[in-house]
Amino acid sequence: xxxxxxxxxxxxxxxxxxxxxxxxxxxxxxxxxxxxxxxxxxxxxxxxxxxxxxxxxxxxxxxxxxxxxxxxxxxxxxxxxxxxxxxxxxxxxxxxxxxxxxxxxxxxxxxxxxxxxxxxxxxxxxxxxxxxxxxxxxxxxxxxxxxxxxxxxxxxxxxxxxxxxxxxxxxxxxxxxxxxxxxxxxxxxxxxxxxxxxxxxxxxxxxxxxxxxxxxxxxxxxxxxxxxxxxxxxxxxxxxxxxxxxxxxxxxxxxxxxxxxxxxxxxxxxxxxxxxxxxxxxxxxxxxxxxxxxxxxxxxxxxxxxxxxxxxxxxxx
Numbered sequence: 001x002x003x004x005x006x007x008x009x010x011x012x013x014x015x016x017x018x019x020x021x022x023x024x025x026x027x028x029x030x031x032x033x034x035x036x037x038x039x040x041x042x043x044x045x046x047x048x049x050x051x052x053x054x055x056x057x058x059x060x061x062x063x064x065x066x067x068x069x070x071x072x073x074x075x076x077x078x079x080x081x082x083x084x085x086x087x088x089x090x091x092x093x094x095x096x097x098x099x100x101x102x103x104x105x106x107x108x109x110x111x112x113x114x115x116x117x118x119x120x121x122x123x124x125x126x127x128x129x130x131x132x133x134x135x136x137x138x139x140x141x142x143x144x145x146x147x148x149x150x151x152x153x154x155x156x157x158x159x160x161x162x163x164x165x166x167x168x169x170x171x172x173x174x175x176x177x178x179x180x181x182x183x184x185x186x187x188x189x190x191x192x193x194x195x196x197x198x199x200x201x202x203x204x205x206x207x208x209x210x211x212x213x214x215x216x217x218x219x220x221x222x223x224x225x226x227x228x229x230x231x232x233x234x235x236x237x238x239x240x241x242x243x244x245x246x247x248x249x250x251x252x253x254x255x256x257x258x259x260x261x262x263x264x265x266x267x268x269x270x271x272x273x274x275x276x277x278x279x280x281x282x283x284x285x286x287x288x289x290x291x292x293x294x295x296x297x298x299x300x301x302x303x304x305x306x307x308x309x310x311x312x313x314x315x316x317x
Contacts, residue, residue, distance in 0.1 A: 001082045004306050007160050010089035011302060018096035026066075026091050026169060030176045034058050038181070038191070047190035055177060055194045062173040066166045088165045092172050094152030095298050098124075098145055102291045105141045109134065109284040124148070127263040138282035143259050145290045146214070146251035147244045151175055153294065154213065154301045155206035161305040174198045203243040210297060211236060211246035213304070217296035218254035223289060228253035231276050238273035245275065252276025254293060255286045 019025070037057050041050040066088055074081025101124045108116035117137045122129040124144045132140065159171040178199035181192035211232045219225035231253030232246065238260070239245030252259045256279040260272040280286075 003161070003164055004309065006082065006086050006089055006165070007157070007302075007306065009086050010160075011093060011095075011157075011298075013086070013090045014093040014096050016096075018100060019094065020091060026062075026088060027172050027176055030058065030062055030173045031180060033061060034173075034177050034180055042191070048193055051181065051191040051194040054181075054191075055174070055198060058173050058177060059170055063166050063170045066169040070165060085165045088169060089160055092156045092160065092168045094148070094156075095295065098148055098152055098294060099291050102141055102145050102287050105137065106284045106287040106291075109137065109287075127265055131264070135282045138284065138286055139257070139259055139261070140263075141287050142251060142255065142257070142282065142290045143248055145287075145294055146247040146259075149214070149247050149294045149297060150203055150207045150210045150243065153298045154210045155203050157298070157301050157305055158206045158209070159202070161309050171202055174202050200242050207243035207246045209301070209304075211250040213297040213300045214247060214250035214254060214293055216300055217293045218250075220296055220300075221289075221292055223254045223293070224256055225254070227256065227277070235273075235275045238275055240272070249275050251290055251293060255289050256280050257282045257286055 034054060037054050038050075041053040041057070044050075045053055070081055070084050070088070073084040101120070104120040104123075105117050108114075108120050114134060114137070117134075118129040118132055121132070121137050121141050121144070125140045127140060129137070129140065155175075156168050156171060160168040163170070174195065177195035178192075180195070181188050182196035182199060183189075183192055215225055215228040215232055218228040228250045232250040235249040235252070236246045239248065248259055252275050256277075258274055258276040258278050260274045260276075262269055262271045264270070
């Protein structure tokens with residue numbers, strides 16, 4: 001089976017089943033490995049080199065393990081090797097999981113269960129949600145779905161097409177280490193430098209492409225494509241992260257709402273830059289719209305990346 005076929009089957013499995021919670025998940029195993037290696041590397045190296053060492057070890061073990069698994073399964077039977085490759089690809093995509101989380105928040109809001117909506121959105125955001133009002137819950141959900149469209153959908157697709165199952169496992173390893181160590185607090189300011197910079201590098205192009213794809217999705221869905229493009233160009237660099245603002249800016253324009261503003265993280269109040277125009281008050285309809293945008297952008301990304309791969313393969317013979 002071609003890599004294109006493997007990716008299409010993996011995307012279909014993600015759409016039909018979602019996160020395989022009852023099976024060993026590579027991302028969870030990667031997280032455990034990284035947390036085990038952190039204290040070991042800290043004991044033998046200064047903080048920043050320890051972070052670099054952890055990154056190199058986790059990437060090596062992850063990619064080598066993926067390659068060995070596929071190769072060993074293929075030695076048992078060619079179909080087993082194909083199935084293993086498809087499974088590893090499937091675990092790297094999270095469109096269905098994002099969709100389900102967004103729908104849970106929307107369902108709670110539709111039932112006027114603000115406490116339930118706060119709990120549901122708390123599953124996908126890092127900020128405190130206990131005191132969020134209805135608009136704040138929607139804003140947090142939209143921001144999370146937009147940002148995670150890159151990490152969970154378009155970037156894994158990009159790296160799967162470019163580097164296959166082993167390559168996308170390496171991408172997920174980098175993303176997982178960034179989520180574990182990429183903080184600017186006292187503990188991880190130096191140690192987390194390498195994971196954060198690697199994640200920034202690997203997401204640089206996918207994040208920017210995602211902003212464009214979300215604007216295109218807004219056109220297809222008859223939302224606000226001109227505003228999506230205008231605010232994408234105007235506000236995408238306002239975010240503290242070099243990559244997170246692109247999808248959020250396009251989403252804010254497409255939905256006609258403003259994102260950002262003050263958010264509480266523990267005992268810290270972070271005043272994020274405002275992204276988008278001061279338009280409608282965020283409500284549950286905007287969760288439905290961001291979900292549709294995410295799914296449409298995912299389909300566009302698959303068509304674009306796999307189409308370009310087909311052209312390159314044909315040209316190179």
